[in-house]
Amino acid sequence: xxxxxxxxxxxxxxxxxxxxxxxxxxxxxxxxxxxxxxxxxxxxxxxxxxxxxxxxxxxxxxxxxxxxxxxxxxxxxxxxxxxxxxxxxxxxxxxxxxxxxxxxxxxxxxxxxxxxxxxxxxxxxxxxxxxxxxxxxxxxxxxxxxxxxxxxxxxxxxxxxxxxxxxxxxxxxxxxxxxxxxxxxxxxxxxxxxxxxxxxxxxxxxxxxxxxxxxxxxxxxxxxxxxxxxxxxxxxxxxxxxxxxxxxxxxxxxxxxxxxxxxxxxxxxxxxxxxxxxxxxxxxxxxxxxxxxxxxxxxxxxxxxxxxxxxxxxxxxxxxxxxxxxxxxxxxxx
Amino acid sequence: xxxxxxxxxxxxxxxxxxxxxxxxxxxxxxxxxxxxxxxxxxxxxxxxxxxxxxxxxxxxxxxxxxxxxxxxxxxxxxxxxxxxxxxxxxxxxxxxxxxxxxxxxxxxxxxxxxxxxxxxxxxxxxxxxxxxxxxxxxxxxxxxxxxxxxxxxxxxxxxxxxxxxxxxxxxxxxxxxxxxxxxxxxxxxxxxxxxxxxxxxxxxxxxxxxxxxxxxxxxxxxxxxxxxxxxxxxxxxxxxxxxxxxxxxxxxxxxxxxxxxxxxxxxxxxxxxxxxxxxxxxxxxxxxxxxxxxxxxxxxxxxxxxxxxxxxxxxxxxxxxxxxxxxxxxxxxxxxxxxxxxxxxxxxxxxxxxxxxxxxxxxxxxxxxxxxxxxxxxxxxxxxxxxxxxxxxxxxxxxxxxxxxxxxxxxxxxxxxxxxxxxxxxxxxxxxxxxxxxxxxxxxxxxxxxxxxxxxxxxxxxxxxxxxxxxxxxxxxxxxxxxxxxxxxxxxxxxxxxxxxxxxxxxxxxxxxxxxxxxxxxxxxxxxxxxxxx
Numbered sequence: 001x002x003x004x005x006x007x008x009x010x011x012x013x014x015x016x017x018x019x020x021x022x023x024x025x026x027x028x029x030x031x032x033x034x035x036x037x038x039x040x041x042x043x044x045x046x047x048x049x050x051x052x053x054x055x056x057x058x059x060x061x062x063x064x065x066x067x068x069x070x071x072x073x074x075x076x077x078x079x080x081x082x083x084x085x086x087x088x089x090x091x092x093x094x095x096x097x098x099x100x101x102x103x104x105x106x107x108x109x110x111x112x113x114x115x116x117x118x119x120x121x122x123x124x125x126x127x128x129x130x131x132x133x134x135x136x137x138x139x140x141x142x143x144x145x146x147x148x149x150x151x152x153x154x155x156x157x158x159x160x161x162x163x164x165x166x167x168x169x170x171x172x173x174x175x176x177x178x179x180x181x182x183x184x185x186x187x188x189x190x191x192x193x194x195x196x197x198x199x200x201x202x203x204x205x206x207x208x209x210x211x212x213x214x215x216x217x218x219x220x221x222x223x224x225x226x227x228x229x230x231x232x233x234x235x236x237x238x239x240x241x242x243x244x245x246x247x248x249x250x251x252x253x254x255x256x257x258x259x260x261x262x263x264x265x266x267x268x269x270x271x272x273x274x275x276x277x278x279x280x281x282x283x284x285x286x287x288x289x290x291x292x293x294x295x296x297x298x299x300x301x302x303x304x305x306x307x308x309x310x311x312x313x314x315x316x317x318x319x320x321x322x323x324x325x326x327x328x329x330x331x332x333x334x
Numbered sequence: 335x336x337x338x339x340x341x342x343x344x345x346x347x348x349x350x351x352x353x354x355x356x357x358x359x360x361x362x363x364x365x366x367x368x369x370x371x372x373x374x375x376x377x378x379x380x381x382x383x384x385x386x387x388x389x390x391x392x393x394x395x396x397x398x399x400x401x402x403x404x405x406x407x408x409x410x411x412x413x414x415x416x417x418x419x420x421x422x423x424x425x426x427x428x429x430x431x432x433x434x435x436x437x438x439x440x441x442x443x444x445x446x447x448x449x450x451x452x453x454x455x456x457x458x459x460x461x462x463x464x465x466x467x468x469x470x471x472x473x474x475x476x477x478x479x480x481x482x483x484x485x486x487x488x489x490x491x492x493x494x495x496x497x498x499x500x501x502x503x504x505x506x507x508x509x510x511x512x513x514x515x516x517x518x519x520x521x522x523x524x525x526x527x528x529x530x531x532x533x534x535x536x537x538x539x540x541x542x543x544x545x546x547x548x549x550x551x552x553x554x555x556x557x558x559x560x561x562x563x564x565x566x567x568x569x570x571x572x573x574x575x576x577x578x579x580x581x582x583x584x585x586x587x588x589x590x591x592x593x594x595x596x597x598x599x600x601x602x603x604x605x606x607x608x609x610x611x612x613x614x615x616x617x618x619x620x621x622x623x624x625x626x627x628x629x630x631x632x633x634x635x636x637x638x639x640x641x642x643x644x645x646x647x648x649x650x651x652x653x654x655x656x657x658x659x660x661x662x663x664x665x666x667x668x669x670x671x672x673x674x675x676x677x678x679x680x681x682x683x684x685x686x687x688x689x690x691x692x693x694x695x696x697x698x699x700x701x702x703x704x705x706x707x708x709x710x711x712x713x714x715x716x717x718x719x720x721x722x723x724x725x726x727x728x729x730x731x732x733x734x735x736x737x738x739x740x741x742x743x744x745x746x747x748x749x750x751x752x753x754x755x756x757x758x759x760x761x762x763x764x765x766x767x768x769x770x771x772x773x774x775x776x777x778x779x780x781x782x783x784x785x786x787x788x789x790x791x792x793x794x795x796x797x798x799x800x801x802x803x804x805x806x807x808x809x810x811x812x813x814x815x816x817x818x819x820x821x822x823x824x825x826x827x828x829x830x831x832x833x834x835x836x837x838x839x840x841x842x843x844x845x846x847x848x849x850x851x852x853x854x855x856x857x858x859x860x861x862x863x864x865x866x867x868x
Contacts, residue, residue, distance in 0.1 A: 138412060268418055268419070272765070
């Protein structure tokens, strides 16, 4: 029997439906799981996306031929019945369910099981074959609750305030920054300042109706304002990782630097990036959730696409689930 | 344990020296003396376990943690490869306690829980360690594991700890450093004496902390007129302090180990002096009458022998080349200017001519240019370059920049091919940063050196990505890679070696640069390197 989803040079391909999923080279029909750059690229003939994911694609890819689907809505491509289901990764992220002649495959894209106020909760979709991500595919990766981490971030800001320092928190501009802002709502007693690259994504989320903590633009506070007059001492600032070490930082006279990512679970990663603090908050499934999700889907066969696939594949094979690796070009940013 | 874990976390997080010192001062001020002295012992590199006092072997810890966390042993190994630190790996794998056990102090943990089960049956030791894991939150679990696996390695130097103690107690740092030399046991009594403002009887039995030179990069002319500097050859031997007090002689290495008995000829020369003194100098293997010392490997054969017999004494005789006089007839001379200490040293040893204990000759070029030319002869003379010492400077402690410089000759270099890579430790734990290089021997590449340093962070990342994509084979944490990348390596010397497959051993290899411009077939031949060997 032929595999419903296969690896082609241009990306994952469903021959029965004549479409690709998150392809890395231009193709005719692309079904996208979410808007991160390694999954959503320009140059496709037409894009199928979840309704929640549309504004993000419009922000990132501009005007394109988009076909928009509600979560759970079934649409037909060739001989395949296709539907999108929440993946819990970022706003609009979707798993792709593909049914051909009664056999069901699910491509997870990136996903997490932790509750996230900025996107719909992951939905378990029963399937025969589950193509899963494995970014954090080792048992050392177990996530603390994100609201505990948000409290730690606020405590860190207060610690910086006492020392007359700004607290600069690096986080990815799409998804992570907004999730942090949403988790900060119960704690934040003052506005959070944003780097321009983060502000664009924050606008998209706000327009989509996602409640976020009160924010200001760093650039608006430049010049003679209270914040810039003190070099942003005691303020929390969100910036993309690319801002670390850049000239943009000069406006902060004294600052500590933190990074919000699952990779911060390891001290070595934090120190390699020269961060004062690492905050463990991830938009990917941790090890227990990878195993739980695979169990929940009831899949008899599992294909791991990106991340630390070796350990996951061997663990599954040893527990009686047929598993293998497919080498894709998806990144491991978090 | 909470307080000590918090200190560890602060030290681990902070990159600023001032912050680290402030954290240390606060800890030593507030912690109970019983705990503080153990913290001091651990921060100074002390370990609570040893071959004589076994609490948990590395293999046992892995097995217990695998069991306690329900992790397959191979999976634990894969985690360790990614984390690069065993204590951290195990702390990450063991589940968090649902209810944390009541907090106990650091000294309690060590003296009342861990040490009492040392050398007991595995079952007893295991019970203590595993139940500790299940009661401690992550930060404390990590530090607990550090106690069991050895060193803390938290980026705190001895000097920083001593500065903190000096700041807190008002005792001069030189005295604190001196009191911490050699072996001591972590008792509250030791801590009380360490921070005592009074001079104690024991203060007179210890060596002085060594003053260390900093490397001089670039032109020495920036140091001012050459006349302000004392120039000596930089010998490639073992730095040592020769102490003669009340007629009794002891010899200490820079590593704060007593070398007594290993170099009887040097001790005999000190015993023959007519006054008490403390001399700082360099041990070298040297046949009397020869113009140059023997290679470092000759000295190495001697240092391994606790009581060398006549054959060894004749074949590899050792001399102490004296650099400095730190104490004479009970008086501490360290505050005197270098030039005065040197005069007194020369006067002392002039009265006792003895080839086994002689002054390291001063070299007196008239200009820096002349010095530069003389330095070019270093390799023929069997030295590593010059030591530059400011004539007006006191004898300080530790590696302080400004008054003592080592002006070394440029390293030997060779272009070698990257053969293997291994993941690093600490902040480089998730990257492949430990490299093995080879040279051509006919059609084959023979490994000749391992190097861990020399690339910047950007190059490390680039090379890491390249080698993951060009791996030939994997053996655990090691990968063999396609032999394509060429690097210029620098090293201090080459010795003939029977232990190495290549037949040679290079000293202090490091990467000088990545030769993107050179294909592998143009890397150097093994014979080229062999021709440089001594």
